[in-house]
Amino acid sequence: MAHLVDTHVGKRIRQRRWLIGMTQQKLADMVGIKFQQIQKYETGANRVSASRLWDIGEAMGVPVAFFFEGLKEDVSTAAPAGNVPTDMLSDKEAMELVRTYYAIPEAQRRRLFELARVLTDVA
Numbered sequence: 001m002a003h004l005v006d007t008h009v010g011k012r013i014r015q016r017r018w019l020i021g022m023t024q025q026k027l028a029d030m031v032g033i034k035f036q037q038i039q040k041y042e043t044g045a046n047r048v049s050a051s052r053l054w055d056i057g058e059a060m061g062v063p064v065a066f067f068f069e070g071l072k073e074d075v076s077t078a079a080p081a082g083n084v085p086t087d088m089l090s091d092k093e094a095m096e097l098v099r100t101y102y103a104i105p106e107a108q109r110r111r112l113f114e115l116a117r118v119l120t121d122v123a
Helices: 004-019 024-031 035-043 050-060 064-068 071-075 092-103 106-122
Strands: none
Touching: 004 035, 004 050, 004 064, 004 092, 024 035, 024 050, 050 064, 092 106
């Protein structure tokens, strides 16, 4: 069974890769490994060494600390507030929404955000 930290780091790799629209193959090519190894990292089946995590961070434009963000919350057994899932960013629909949202020009994005806020207040 994978260690919780390895699973969390793997999820963060997958989330970042997916959010920036990078394939496993592209990431693997950038860090000089096979895409199957990226799959194993993302599931937590294999641990990522410090130097490899550094390379992955460089390839995806984030510091190594990015992969550990939210670890305390992931470890916590607290119930989610409202309808927000505990691990929202592992939900493909939520990730697609975030990626699509940031593809919208800023002015329209702000208006969409305000609309969402109004709709939430009405519900």
